Amino acid sequence: MAESPESMQCPRPLDDYPRIVMGHGGGGRLTQELLERVFLPALDNPALRQREDAASLGPIQGRLAFSTDSYVVQPLFFPGGCIGDLAVHGTVNDLAMRGAMPVAISAAFILEEGLPIETLQRIVAAMALASKRVGVPVVTGDTKVVERGHGDGCFITTSGIGILREGVELSASIARPGDAILINGTIGDHGMAILSHREGMEFGSPIVSDTAPLHELVATMLAVCPEIRSLRDPTRGGVTTTLHEIAAMARVGMELDESSLPVESAVQSACELFGLDPLSVANEGKLIAIVPANSVDRLLEAMRSHPQGRHAALIGRVTSDASHRVVMRTALGTARMIPMPIGEQLPRIC
Amino acid sequence: MAESPESMQCPRPLDDYPRIVMGHGGGGRLTQELLERVFLPALDNPALRQREDAASLGPIQGRLAFSTDSYVVQPLFFPGGCIGDLAVHGTVNDLAMRGAMPVAISAAFILEEGLPIETLQRIVAAMALASKRVGVPVVTGDTKVVERGHGDGCFITTSGIGILREGVELSASIARPGDAILINGTIGDHGMAILSHREGMEFGSPIVSDTAPLHELVATMLAVCPEIRSLRDPTRGGVTTTLHEIAAMARVGMELDESSLPVESAVQSACELFGLDPLSVANEGKLIAIVPANSVDRLLEAMRSHPQGRHAALIGRVTSDASHRVVMRTALGTARMIPMPIGEQLPRIC
Numbered sequence: 001m002a003e004s005p006e007s008m009q010c011p012r013p014l015d016d017y018p019r020i021v022m023g024h025g026g027g028g029r030l031t032q033e034l035l036e037r038v039f040l041p042a043l044d045n046p047a048l049r050q051r052e053d054a055a056s057l058g059p060i061q062g063r064l065a066f067s068t069d070s071y072v073v074q075p076l077f078f079p080g081g082c083i084g085d086l087a088v089h090g091t092v093n094d095l096a097m098r099g100a101m102p103v104a105i106s107a108a109f110i111l112e113e114g115l116p117i118e119t120l121q122r123i124v125a126a127m128a129l130a131s132k133r134v135g136v137p138v139v140t141g142d143t144k145v146v147e148r149g150h151g152d153g154c155f156i157t158t159s160g161i162g163i164l165r166e167g168v169e170l171s172a173s174i175a176r177p178g179d180a181i182l183i184n185g186t187i188g189d190h191g192m193a194i195l196s197h198r199e200g201m202e203f204g205s206p207i208v209s210d211t212a213p214l215h216e217l218v219a220t221m222l223a224v225c226p227e228i229r230s231l232r233d234p235t236r237g238g239v240t241t242t243l244h245e246i247a248a249m250a251r252v253g254m255e256l257d258e259s260s261l262p263v264e265s266a267v268q269s270a271c272e273l274f275g276l277d278p279l280s281v282a283n284e285g286k287l288i289a290i291v292p293a294n295s296v297d298r299l300l301e302a303m304r305s306h307p308q309g310r311h312a313a314l315i316g317r318v319t320s321d322a323s324h325r326v327v328m329r330t331a332l333g334t335a336r337m338i339p340m341p342i343g344e345q346l347p348r349i350c
Numbered sequence: 351m352a353e354s355p356e357s358m359q360c361p362r363p364l365d366d367y368p369r370i371v372m373g374h375g376g377g378g379r380l381t382q383e384l385l386e387r388v389f390l391p392a393l394d395n396p397a398l399r400q401r402e403d404a405a406s407l408g409p410i411q412g413r414l415a416f417s418t419d420s421y422v423v424q425p426l427f428f429p430g431g432c433i434g435d436l437a438v439h440g441t442v443n444d445l446a447m448r449g450a451m452p453v454a455i456s457a458a459f460i461l462e463e464g465l466p467i468e469t470l471q472r473i474v475a476a477m478a479l480a481s482k483r484v485g486v487p488v489v490t491g492d493t494k495v496v497e498r499g500h501g502d503g504c505f506i507t508t509s510g511i512g513i514l515r516e517g518v519e520l521s522a523s524i525a526r527p528g529d530a531i532l533i534n535g536t537i538g539d540h541g542m543a544i545l546s547h548r549e550g551m552e553f554g555s556p557i558v559s560d561t562a563p564l565h566e567l568v569a570t571m572l573a574v575c576p577e578i579r580s581l582r583d584p585t586r587g588g589v590t591t592t593l594h595e596i597a598a599m600a601r602v603g604m605e606l607d608e609s610s611l612p613v614e615s616a617v618q619s620a621c622e623l624f625g626l627d628p629l630s631v632a633n634e635g636k637l638i639a640i641v642p643a644n645s646v647d648r649l650l651e652a653m654r655s656h657p658q659g660r661h662a663a664l665i666g667r668v669t670s671d672a673s674h675r676v677v678m679r680t681a682l683g684t685a686r687m688i689p690m691p692i693g694e695q696l697p698r699i700c
Binding site: 021022023026028029030031032050051052053054055056057058059060061062063065066067068071072093094095097098100104107108109110139140141142143144146147149150151152155157160161162164171172233235236237241245249282340341342343345347 | 371372376382405407409410415417418448456458459460489491492494495496497499502509510521522583693697698
């Protein structure tokens with residue numbers, strides 16, 4: 001049987017390419033095959049299926065929240081997750097920290113020539129599972145390919161659209177002296193999971209990333225206390241950086257109680273070995289909440305009833321320090337300042 | 351005067367870092383300095399100034415369009431533009447191709463350690479100028495840094511939100527036999543500008559990228575013909591790929607008139623030298639419009655009245671080919687098939 005000109009043009013279907021080649025980013029047939037065989041089957045939803053330059057979403061009433069983050073984590077797979085679910089959770093959480101309900105996510109991939117297709121499939125499968133669990137579809141996307149040695153396997157940028165709740169005005173700038181500082185669980189898990197995995201070390205029990213979506217926990221919290229002042233997820237730079245940011249924006253100080261900080265013993269051991277402070281290590285399923293002091297009990301009760309808040313704790317209070325310092329009160333009653341981290345404790349953590 | 355603990359922690363302000371270091375991606379003080387000294391001054395707007403995890407936008411009524419694209423173009427600066435304005439125009443155009451009016455853009459940067467800060471400033475300045483000209487603010491963003499040799503200077507991912515016009519339903523799937531194929535100007539300018547610049551070659555007059563926002567041209571076109579079937583910007587893979595995509599989605603064929611294709615003579619010369627077909631070379635300020643045949647005259651008149659459509663042309667027609675082929679009718683009256691490009695004519699073109 002004579003081959004058609006088209007089939008002659010494409011002697012090697014995707015099955016023959018075990019790894020990403022430059023042509024997968026060319027916009028032609030190989031790009032379409034990648035879309036049809038990897039992305040669409042895993043992430044399928046009506047908006048993505050349109051295959052237009054932009055996804056068309058349903059009618060929306062209200063104020064929007066909009067957020068974006070790039071993910072360059074190494075390794076791509078780590079205990080507790082991978083870059084695929086991390087990218088979904090991270091953008092969902094950025095929306096949730098404004099009190100927004102996420103409605104749609106975009107995902108743009110920058111792939112390095114030579115990445116095994118099977119690796120990409122595992123990443124996309126994790127993204128799809130996270131998207132399904134969160135209930136927020138990946139409605140539009142993009143794929144680019146860079147030459148070997150000009151990228152690093154896979155970078156992902158997710159953006160998210162959310163709808164802001166009426167009557168909720170979360171902002172770091174409205175924290176007030178006397179407010180309480182809450183966290184929904186243990187500190188430093190994500191960063192130390194990555195670092196331990198990189199270094200091939202074990203610390204008694206394995207350290208697992210806390211990567212998780214927080215929008216439902218936030219909904220639970222706002223239901224019992226719509227007057228929450230600020231929510232922030234302490235990712236890069238950890239709790240320390242987040243508290244410094246809030247302190248600077250609200251022109252207040254922060255005081256932490258050392259004995260109240262929830263830290264897993266394996267994370268504590270790993271931090272001691274590497275000379276790191278868990279407070280400055282990245283989290284990917286944690287939030288810092290600045291709340292009115294009289295709402296602490298009902299908030300902690302609500303948080304502890306939720307899977308993402310079982311180990312919720314009151315860890316400190318907002319002060320009226322005119323220098324906007326973050327201070328640690330030790331078990332012995334002494335105080336020490338916690339400076340803002342300058343740069344990088346752990347590179348490529350998210 | 352004794353230094354405060356904070357100032358002692360930060361002996362080197364940004365001015366002392368002529369190049370990007372890993373710490374600029376760490377989320378701590380260096381990241382904040384980059385934000386305050388490079389991004390915020392250039393891109394300043396109320397939403398970005400909030401400095402929250404997600405931007406809060408005003409109330410929106412209607413249906414949304416949502417799009418994302420990563421930009422990995424090399425070189426970062428090329429005749430006619432740079433990665434900064436390209437990233438804004440590209441996302442504005444993806445929204446415009448759905449008939450959506452762009453309202454907000456996000457920008458996520460993946461920087462390679464060692465990138466000169468001055469280079470980043472030039473890129474951000476170009477992004478800011480494009481954003482201002484388009485009238486669409488960059489409301490939220492992110493910066494990550496990867497080690498030297500694990501990135502390539504600067505990658506940018508922009509996402510955009512737009513509002514869909516009521517009564518306009520643009521889709522590649524509704525092209526019909528008998529429809530006309532229009533383009534708003536010359537073909538292949540962007541790709542050949544990049545390639546010529548890379549190769550250090552000149553072709554009589556310099557070849558300049560056509561990177562430009564198309565949302566106002568689209569508004570002009572929809573004003574005289576709301577019944578336009580499909581709009582697509584022929585970027586990667588060029589006009590050929592775009593026509594194949596529309597043909598496959600609408601289950602039709604496409605026929606082009608070779609003599610009607612607008613190609614700059616310098617682009618034609620460059621394509622001949624490199625053995626490329628201008629039809630498969632990327633454009634960044636062009637659109638293919640599939641329109642009812644009886645609207646051609648008024649559309650061409652409207653397009654030619656607009657700066658982005660001065661060289662608008664009728665280049666072919668939609669046919670009822672059951673094999674969904676794209677066919678070129680030559681000046682001699684013969685016909686030849688134009689296959690879908692497989693992969694990559696020109697890598698890293700956008």
